[in-house]
Amino acid sequence: MKDKVLMQGNQAVAEGALAAGVKFCAGYPITPSTEVIEILAKKLPSHGGRFIQMEDELASIGAIIGASAAGKKSITATSGPGFSLMQENLGYAAMVEVPIVIYNAQRVGPSTGGATKPHQADIMQTKWGSHGDSPRIALMPGSVKEAYEITIKAFNFSEKYMVPVVILMDELLAHMRESVIIPKKEELEVINRRTDVAPQAEYLPYRMDETGIPVLPPLGGGYRYNISGMIHGENGIPDLSPETIDACVRRINSKLDKYYDDIVIVENEKNESAKIALFVFGSTTRPAKGAIKKAKKAGIEVELIRPITIWPFPEKEVREVAERMDKIIVAEMNLGQTAGLVRQAIEGKAEVVQLNRVDSGHISVDDLYHKILEISS
Amino acid sequence: MSKLDKYLRTDQMPHFACPGCTHGTAWAAMIRSIEQLGLDKNKTVMVCAIGCAGRLPVYLDFPSIRTPHGRALSYATGVKLANPDLNVIVFMGDGDASAIGGNHLIHTARRNLDITAIVATNEIYGMTGGQYAPTTEGGRFASTAPFGMIENQLDVCKLVEGAGASFVGRGDVYHVRELKDLIASAITHKGFSLVEVFTTCPTHFGRRNNMKKPSVLVEHLKNLTVSKKQAEKMTEEEVAGKLLRGILLKEERPEYVETYDRLAGFKEEGESV
Structure with missing residues (x-):
């Protein structure tokens, strides 16, 4: 592959996955994500992997x-409707701590909504769509180039922390084309899950060492243990004693806590003269930068805070920004899913101003610029 | 101590099954077939899901994965495609396999992936307390069929045959010796194989259908099925209402992974062209 390639967002995800060492893809066609499975269907066999088109999204996951x-x-x-179907299994993967990566190209919802148009309204579903409390990581790239890098990151996080990782893009970014410089293989950091385990006689799949992350050797690779979505203790065997339930639920939901700084990625250029911050993500990244430039010309300083990691939510970073600001504009293509998270994180330290667009148009430079003018006057 | 102990997680005994339940008989037949074939425990992955039948792997000393309800075959598909050298055996109840997991059953059969599915049919949802299943015979009573089963009874064997399975067999827990050989043939078969095993649930099916005594239910099965060989000597009238036992279908057809690897030019990473 040439170093610089004109690429579509979906293609960047597929190529990123291959660079990360993906060896299996199962999918079900759904707009606007389908290019990913088409590309992997073609390319996986020559990369030591296999693809299969399943009968539905429950089967794919x-x-x-x-x-x-x-x-x-x-x-x-997948995309919205398929992602909804995957929820039970997503919770299962989190519960049994088997790493997977799910790519969701968000489209207009609810329900069938609009297949060829963007929304950013699956943020809450990503974290809370499955029953029960369970952990996940969700990443939202802001450009095609970033989609490539973040896909590799998604696999790395998934393998390192034994957790499902969701890549949340939107239709706009999924179908956008831009040139991407493909890093050389040796420049990439690719992480594989641990396989260093005690001999079978002493091995317990969910006995934690100091990392707090289980080591699960491949099923059929010589170790005989049980993987079960039922509450289980260290041995992986169902156990519904109150102590085990408590320990299991608390452990899986806190295992990422100590890795927060590694997992949470935000773009935040500090601007000491700014009293307004702009909180955006995904395809709104570029318009936000345009609006900040335009505001600067008009004499208004605005600071950008852009989460790339949306789950776990970057509370610490958002709070730090809020402490220096009067107002935070939260712009999103939904009716306020992250605005609520921002409010919760900043505990009244700044005023949250919402900009919500759900007509399927992108949030433009002008949308943001006008909002900045409106609240600064 | 039993001869089969080496295949069991004996520290998990006693098991949870009700007195008189015959799922264990089906399980034991499966383990005996594994013993007969001399399958490597480390290379044989047990997949199951939810329900009484779905609890099996907990008691078996094999690599095992217990999935959400109905999804066992989709997980098994992933296991097999990730590592085709493994023996993949899926043990399911009838509701798990043919109701909530029905779509996966159809399509796994259609693909002819080299997986063995064993479906324990007891015509009832036992774990949740006796609701009717797609396999419940017309007129039978269940907690959700207080006036009798209205729906048509699903024939799991016909379903997977229609879907394209290359091996279909049926057995029951009365004819237990036949069962071991039947399951062994299924495991040996290259391609998707399904064995439907009629089992009994005295607690929930028997109690509601005048067959409370476990032995009466087993007797009922004995009379319900007839071997393919016997049936050939019987008149049409005599066979009517009976279920055929034995290998119902066995055809050599291209297996999915073999075909995939050949057409796609699959090679393991690092393997030269």
Whole structure:
């Protein structure tokens, strides 16, 4: 592959996955994500992997969890309606701590909504769509180039922390084309899950060492243990004693806490003269930078805070910004999903001003610029 | 101590099954077939989901994965495609396999992936307390069929045959010796194989259908099925209402992974062209 390639967002995800060492993809066609499975269907066999088109999204995610349990890095690609169908299995992957990567190209919702148009309204579903409390990581790239890098990151996080990772893009970014400089293989950081375990006689799949992350050797790779979505203790065997339930639920939900600084990625250029911050993500990244430039010309200083990691939510970073600001504009293509998270994080330290666009148009430079003018006067 | 102890997680005993339940008989037949074939425990992955039948792997000393309800075959598909060298055996109840997991059953059969599915049919949802299943015979009673089963009974074997399975067998827990060989043939078969095993649930099916005594239910099964061989000597009238036992279908057809790897030019990473 040439160093510089004109690429579509979906293509960047597929190529990023291959660079990260994906060996299995199962998917079900759905606009606007389908290019990912088309590309992987073609390319996986020559990269030592296999692809299968499943009968629905429940099967797609089931198959990738199975393949990952058998030791192969696995991905599925989908959009809103398919992502809804995946929720039970997503919670399962989080519960049994088998790493998977799910790519969700968000489209207009609710329900069938609009397949070829963007929304950013699956943020809450990503974290809370499955029953029960369970952990995940969700990443939102802001450009095609970033989609490539973040996809590799998604696999790395998933393998390192034994947790499902969701790549949240939107239709706009999924189908946008821009040139991407592909890093050389040796420049990439690719992390594989641990396989260093005690001999079978002493091995317990969910006994934690100091990392707090389980080591699960491939099913069929010589170790005999049980993976179960039922509450389980260290041995992986169902156990519904109150102590085990408490320990299991608390452990899986706190295991990422000590890795917060590694996982949470935000773009935030500090601007000491700014009293207004702009909180945006995904395809709104570029318009936000344009609006900040335009405001500067008009004599208004605005600081950008852009979460790339949306789950866990970057509370610490957002709070730090809020402490220096009077107002934070939260601009999103939904009716205020992250505005609520921002309010919760900043505890009244600044005023939250919402800019919500749900007509399927992108949030433009002018949308943001006018909002900045409106609240600064 | 039993001869089969080496295949069991004996520290998990006693098991949870009700007195008189015959799922264990089906399980034991499966383990005996594994013993007969001399399958490597480390290379044989057990997949199951939810329900009484779905609890099996907990008691078996194999690599095992217990999935959400109905999803066992989709997980098994991923395991097999990730590592085709493994034996993948899926043990499911009838509701798990044919109701909530029905779509996966159809399509796994259609693909002819080299997986063995064993479906324990007891015509009832036992774990949740006796609701009717797609496999419940017309007129039978269940907690959700207080006036009798209205829906048509699903024939799991016909379903997967229609879907394109290359091996279909049926057995029951009365004819237990046949069962071991039947499951062994299914495991040996290259391609998707399904064995439907009629089992009994005295607690929930028997109690509601005048067959409370476990032995009466087993007797009922004995009379319900007839071997393919016997049936050939019987008149049409005599066979009517009976379920055929034995290998119902066995055809050599291209297996999914073999075909995929050949057409796609699959090679393991690092493997030269």
